[in-house]
Amino acid sequence: MxxxxxxxxxxxxxxxxxxxxxxxxxxxxxxxxxxxxxxxxxxxxxxxxxxxxxxxxxxxxxxxxxxxxxxxxxxxxxxxxxxxxxxxxxxxxxxxLGISDNLFLGRELRKPGILGSVFRMLDKAEMRRQATQQLSDLGLLTIQNINQAVETLSGGQxxxxxxxxxxxxxxxxxxxxxxxxxxxxxxxxxxxxxxxxxxxxxxxxxxxxxxxxxxxxxxxxxxxxxxxxxxxxxxxxxxxxxxxxxxxxxxxxxxxxxx
Amino acid sequence: MTQSKSNPSVSDHERIAESVSGTLAKRNEPEVQTGLQRLHRFFHANPTAAPAIVLLAAIAAFTMIVGERFLAPFNLSLVLQQVTIIGTLGIAQTLIILTMGIDLSVGAIMVLSTVVMGRMAVEFGLPPALAVTLGLGMGALCGAINGALVTKVKLPPFIVTLGTWNIFFALNLWYSKSETIRSQDIEATAPLLQWMGTSFEVFGARLTYGSLLMLALFGLVWYALNWTAWGRHVYATGDDKDAAELAGIRTQRVLMSIYVVAGLVCGVAAWLMIGRIGSVSPQVGFMSNLDSITAVVIGGTSLFGGRGSIFGTLIGALIVGIFRNGLALAGVDVLWQEFTVGLLIIVAVAIDQWIRRASA
Missing domain, CATH: 3.40.50.300 (P-loop containing nucleotide triphosphate hydrolases)
Structure with missing residues (x-):
C-alpha cells in the first residue's frame, strides 16, 4: 500500500x-x-x-x-x-429543511432552459431523484420520504x-x-x-x-x-x-x- | 473486512448491547399514534394549516354573529384593502424573521419613502415615475443600512432596527419639515402616486390595484422562497446559521440581500400607502412595524427563524383584519379589538412553541 x-x-x-x-x-x-x-x-x-x-x-x-x-x-x-x-x-x-434540500444545500440544481437561467427555478424533481439514488446506493433507503425534515429523523439517519x-x-x-x-x-x-x-x-x-x-x-x-x-x-x-x-x-x- | 483477532470481547459487548437495544428497535416501526401526535405531525409539516383554520373559523363565527352583512363581497374586499399596507410590510417582516432577525424599522422606512416620493414629485416636479423609483430606492437604501449594520458591524437585528427606526423617522420629519402633502396637490401634479388606490368592482367586491399588487408580491416572494436556491439559503441561514455556513452558503450575503429586499418591499408599501390615504403624511404609519410583526407571528412564522411561510403572513394579516372588521360590525368597543389581537398573538406563539418541539 x-x-x-x-x-x-x-x-x-x-x-x-x-x-x-x-x-x-x-x-x-x-x-x-x-x-x-x-x-x-x-x-x-x-x-x-x-x-x-x-x-x-x-x-x-x-x-x-x-x-x-x-x-x-x-x-x-x-x-x-x-x-x-x-x-x-x-x-x-x-x-x-428536507433531506433532498440538505443534500443539495449550497449546490442546488436548476431547471434546464429559460426556467432555470432567467427564473432561477430549482429542479426539485431531479434533485429528489439524485438524492434518492445517493441514499439507496449507501443503503439508507429506510428513509421513507426524501422531503422529510431532517429534524424528524433519528440521530443515525x-x-x-x-x-x-x-x-x-x-x-x-x-x-x-x-x-x-x-x-x-x-x-x-x-x-x-x-x-x-x-x-x-x-x-x-x-x-x-x-x-x-x-x-x-x-x-x-x-x-x-x-x-x-x-x-x-x-x-x-x-x-x-x-x-x-x-x-x-x-x-x-x-x-x-x-x- | 479484516476482522481483528485480538478483541473478541468487543463484538461480545456489542452483541449484548444490540440485543438490549433490540427491544427498543420497535421505535422505528410505524407506531400507533395518538390523535394529538397525528395533529402535531400535520401542523409540523404544514405551518400554514393552523392560521388557515383560524381564519376560516373566524369567518364562520362572524358570519353567525353579524350575519350576511359580514360575508358580503363588499365587506370582505374592504378587509383586503385594510390589510394591504400591513400585509405588504408583513412580507418584508417575514423575510427578516425567517433569518431569525426582526425589523422594527419597516414602518419608518415606509413613511420616509412616501415623503421622498411625494416631495420629489410634487415639490421638485420630477416625473412621477422617477419619483416612485427614487422612493423605492430610498427603501432599498434603508434596508441596506440595516443589513450592513447586522452583517458587517455584527449588531443584533433588534438593536439595529430599534436604532434605525428612530433615525429614519427623525430624517423623515426633517426632510418633510413635518408637513403633510395634500391629496389635491398630488392629484394635480403626480396622479401616478395615487394610482395604487384606483379601485374597480367585480361581483360587488371593490378591489384596488394596491391590494392586487400586494397579492402579486406575495406570489413573487413565495416563488423566490420556494423555487430558487436563494430561498433555500434564506431558510437554511435562519434555521442554523453555522450549519448553513459549513454547507458553503455565504450567509452574510444572504442576510444582506434579505435586508435590501425587505427595504425595497417597504418602498412598495409606501406607494400603496399614498394610494390608500391619498396624501403624504410624515406622521402616519411609522408604528406599523408592530402590526407587521403581529401578522407574521399570527401567520405561524417562528420568531426563532427558519420556519414559516410567506402565505402564512397574508393569512395572519387577514385574521387581524377579519377580527377588527367583525368586532366593529358586531358593535364591540374598539378596545376589545386590541384585546383580541393581543390574545391572538399569545395563542399563536404558544401554538408555534408546541409545533416546534421538533419530532413528535
Missing part, C-alpha cells in the same frame, strides 16, 4: 497557538480506498491536524499534498472544492444524510469527525456500515474517533497522534486495543513500522 501515491498527505505540519504547539512537525498519509482512523488523547492535536487538512486552519509550516500535488487551503470551501468533504461533529445539516452528502458530488476524501459519538449502539452500527460502504465505493475515509471498538472494527490503518505528532501507524490485525492505548498515552514507544 505504501507504494501507491497517497490521496492526501502532509509533511512536517506545524501549528502554534501562542506558546502552545498543537502540531509539531507531524506527518499524515491517506491512501486510496482505505479507512484511516485518527486516534489520540484529548489535546494531542487530532483536531488541529484535521482542521489543517480540511482548510479550517492554516498551518504555520509544512506542506499538504493531494495525489502528490502540493495544495494549500485558506478556507473549508477551498478544501471542499478540491474534493475534501468534512462531516463535522455538529453535522452541519439544516434541521427544518441524520448522520447518514450528512455522510451521504459528503460522499456525493465527486468528492475525493471524506473526513468524519466523531460520527458515532452521539449515537446508540444500533445507530452506531448503521453508521459504521455506512463508512464501509463509502470505502467500498472507492472513497478513502478519515475517521476521527474516541471509540476504540469502532476504530478497530472499520479502520484499515490507525494513525495514533500524541503530543502534536504522529506517534505510530498501526493495523488492527497486528495490534490490539491495549497496544493502541499504550501508544496513545506514551506507555510504549513504537517505531513507525506498519506505515
Amino acid at each position: 505504501s507504494n501507491a501515491t497517497p490521496v492526501l498527505s502532509a509533511k512536517g505540519l506545524v501549528k502554534r497557538f501562542g506558546r502552545v504547539t498543537a502540531l509539531d512537525e507531524t506527518d499524515f498519509e491517506l491512501y486510496p480506498g482505505e479507512v484511516l482512523a485518527v486516534i489520540g488523547d484529548n489535546g494531542a492535536g487530532k483536531s488541529s491536524l484535521i482542521k489543517a487538512l480540511s482548510g479550517a486552519l492554516t498551518p504555520d509550516a509544512g506542506e499538504i499534498r493531494m495525489n502528490g500535488e502540493p495544495v494549500s487551503f485558506s478556507s473549508p470551501m477551498q478544501a471542499r472544492e478540491a474534493g475534501i468533504e468534512t462531516v463535522y461533529q455538529t453535522l452541519a445539516v439544516s434541521p427544518a 441524520r448522520q447518514g444524510v450528512a455522510v451521504a452528502r459528503s460522499a456525493a458530488f465527486g468528492s475525493k476524501v471524506v473526513i468524519l469527525d466523531e460520527p458515532t459519538a452521539a449515537l446508540g449502539v444500533k445507530e452506531s452500527r448503521r453508521v459504521l456500515n455506512l463508512i464501509k460502504d463509502v470505502r467500498d465505493r472507492g472513497l478513502p475515509v478519515v475517521l476521527i474517533s474516541h471509540n476504540m471498538p469502532h476504530v478497530f472494527e472499520v479502520a484499515d490503518r490507525i494513525h495514533v497522534h500524541r503530543l502534536g505528532k504522529r506517534a505510530a501507524v498501526i493495523r488492527p490485525d497486528t495490534h490490539t486495543m491495549s497496544d493502541a492505548v499504550a501508544i496513545m498515552t506514551g506507555a510504549v514507544e513504537v517505531e513507525s513500522d506498519a506505515a
Whole structure:
C-alpha cells in the first residue's frame, strides 16, 4: 500500500497557538480506498491536524499534498472544492429543511432552459431523484420520504444524510469527525456500515474517533497522534486495543513500522 | 473486512448491547399514534394549516354573529384593502424573521419613502415615475443600512432596527419639515402616486390595484422562497446559521440581500400607502412595524427563524383584519379589538412553541 501515491498527505505540519504547539512537525498519509482512523488523547492535536487538512486552519509550516500535488487551503470551501468533504461533529445539516434540500444545500440544481437561467427555478424533481439514488446506493433507503425534515429523523439517519452528502458530488476524501459519538449502539452500527460502504465505493475515509471498538472494527490503518505528532501507524490485525492505548498515552514507544 | 483477532470481547459487548437495544428497535416501526401526535405531525409539516383554520373559523363565527352583512363581497374586499399596507410590510417582516432577525424599522422606512416620493414629485416636479423609483430606492437604501449594520458591524437585528427606526423617522420629519402633502396637490401634479388606490368592482367586491399588487408580491416572494436556491439559503441561514455556513452558503450575503429586499418591499408599501390615504403624511404609519410583526407571528412564522411561510403572513394579516372588521360590525368597543389581537398573538406563539418541539 505504501507504494501507491497517497490521496492526501502532509509533511512536517506545524501549528502554534501562542506558546502552545498543537502540531509539531507531524506527518499524515491517506491512501486510496482505505479507512484511516485518527486516534489520540484529548489535546494531542487530532483536531488541529484535521482542521489543517480540511482548510479550517492554516498551518504555520509544512506542506499538504493531494495525489502528490502540493495544495494549500485558506478556507473549508477551498478544501471542499478540491474534493475534501468534512462531516463535522455538529453535522452541519439544516434541521427544518428536507433531506433532498440538505443534500443539495449550497449546490442546488436548476431547471434546464429559460426556467432555470432567467427564473432561477430549482429542479426539485431531479434533485429528489439524485438524492434518492445517493441514499439507496449507501443503503439508507429506510428513509421513507426524501422531503422529510431532517429534524424528524433519528440521530443515525441524520448522520447518514450528512455522510451521504459528503460522499456525493465527486468528492475525493471524506473526513468524519466523531460520527458515532452521539449515537446508540444500533445507530452506531448503521453508521459504521455506512463508512464501509463509502470505502467500498472507492472513497478513502478519515475517521476521527474516541471509540476504540469502532476504530478497530472499520479502520484499515490507525494513525495514533500524541503530543502534536504522529506517534505510530498501526493495523488492527497486528495490534490490539491495549497496544493502541499504550501508544496513545506514551506507555510504549513504537517505531513507525506498519506505515 | 479484516476482522481483528485480538478483541473478541468487543463484538461480545456489542452483541449484548444490540440485543438490549433490540427491544427498543420497535421505535422505528410505524407506531400507533395518538390523535394529538397525528395533529402535531400535520401542523409540523404544514405551518400554514393552523392560521388557515383560524381564519376560516373566524369567518364562520362572524358570519353567525353579524350575519350576511359580514360575508358580503363588499365587506370582505374592504378587509383586503385594510390589510394591504400591513400585509405588504408583513412580507418584508417575514423575510427578516425567517433569518431569525426582526425589523422594527419597516414602518419608518415606509413613511420616509412616501415623503421622498411625494416631495420629489410634487415639490421638485420630477416625473412621477422617477419619483416612485427614487422612493423605492430610498427603501432599498434603508434596508441596506440595516443589513450592513447586522452583517458587517455584527449588531443584533433588534438593536439595529430599534436604532434605525428612530433615525429614519427623525430624517423623515426633517426632510418633510413635518408637513403633510395634500391629496389635491398630488392629484394635480403626480396622479401616478395615487394610482395604487384606483379601485374597480367585480361581483360587488371593490378591489384596488394596491391590494392586487400586494397579492402579486406575495406570489413573487413565495416563488423566490420556494423555487430558487436563494430561498433555500434564506431558510437554511435562519434555521442554523453555522450549519448553513459549513454547507458553503455565504450567509452574510444572504442576510444582506434579505435586508435590501425587505427595504425595497417597504418602498412598495409606501406607494400603496399614498394610494390608500391619498396624501403624504410624515406622521402616519411609522408604528406599523408592530402590526407587521403581529401578522407574521399570527401567520405561524417562528420568531426563532427558519420556519414559516410567506402565505402564512397574508393569512395572519387577514385574521387581524377579519377580527377588527367583525368586532366593529358586531358593535364591540374598539378596545376589545386590541384585546383580541393581543390574545391572538399569545395563542399563536404558544401554538408555534408546541409545533416546534421538533419530532413528535
